[in-house]
Amino acid sequence: MLTCLPGVLSKDDVADFRRIMDASEWEDGRSTAGAQSAMVKRNEQLPPDGEVARKLGNRIISALTSNPRFIAAAIPLQIFPPLFNRYAADSGHHFGLHVDNAIRGDRLTGLRIRTDLSVTLFLAEPEDYDGGELVIEDTYGSHEVKLPAGDCVLYPSTSLHLVTPVTRGTRVASFFWLQSMIRDDQARSMIFDLDTAIQALVERLGRDDPETVKLTGIYHNLIRYWAEV
Ligand SMILES: O=C(O)CCC(=O)C(=O)O
Numbered sequence: 710m711l712t713c714l715p716g717v718l719s720k721d722d723v724a725d726f727r728r729i730m731d732a733s734e735w736e737d738g739r740s741t742a743g744a745q746s747a748m749v750k751r752n753e754q755l756p757p758d759g760e761v762a763r764k765l766g767n768r769i770i771s772a773l774t775s776n777p778r779f780i781a782a783a784i785p786l787q788i789f790p791p792l793f794n795r796y797a798a799d800s801g802h803h804f805g806l807h808v809d810n811a812i813r814g815d816r817l818t819g820l821r822i823r824t825d826l827s828v829t830l831f832l833a834e835p836e837d838y839d840g841g842e843l844v845i846e847d848t849y850g851s852h853e854v855k856l857p858a859g860d861c862v863l864y865p866s867t868s869l870h871l872v873t874p875v876t877r878g879t880r881v882a883s884f885f886w887l888q889s890m891i892r893d894d895q896a897r898s899m900i901f902d903l904d905t906a907i908q909a910l911v912e913r914l915g916r917d918d919p920e921t922v923k924l925t926g927i928y929h930n931l932i933r934y935w936a937e938v
């Protein structure tokens with residue numbers, strides 16, 4: 710399942726992130742790539758262990774973990790420290806077709822996760838650059854994603870994906886991975902759909918309606934059945 714979350718960061722936060730990022734040193738994006746993706750990755754990144762990436766990354770994690778739609782869609786167990794990238798038109802930046810590494814380890818904290826979901830949080834407005842679409846392949850075909858600054862997309866880390874060449878301006882983003890309590894994408898999608906339907910029923914019938922209570926029980930029991938914590 711591919712999920713878009715609007716307004717994870719406010720426009721003021723995005724402007725603040727961009728001020729800090731634009732004044733930082735960047736490095737070749739291949740520093741964090743696996744063997745296959747290094748062959749097709751052409752972009753720049755903030756140093757992953759640097760203070761700027763860590764501080765901004767923590768702000769993203771705080772914003773996400775207080776976002777009910779993110780929690781409902783991802784059911785996160787561990788979130789990898791966010792990384793930051795940019796693709797500039799004048800350097801011909803792009804990222805060819807690849808799949809993300811299954812396991813990611815963080816040198817600083819020792820955190821090690823299985824990547825269930827990949828996340829891109831857009832930090833440039835779509836009208837400020839051409840190209841730079843994130844193209845995600847799944848069993849239903851290819852999906853092009855290019856969202857307003859402050860919005861993010863979650864997609865299964867099992868998907869092949871690419872970023873098309875940026876042909877005008879600069880695309881800036883944060884990208885990272887998370888391990889979900891529910892490993893299976895289909896199971897997690899069903900839990901999310903059930904949750905969304907229950908929330909709509911609660912609005913119409915109230916939280917203490919007997920059928921709503923039963924469905925809420927089923928929601929928790931499915932999580933009990935599937936979750937690894
Ligand atoms: O820039 C993006 O949106 C995705 C980056 C990506 O796929 C990666 O770094 O593995």
Ligand SMILES: [Fe+2]
Nearest residue numbers: 807808809870
């Ligand atoms: Fe990727």
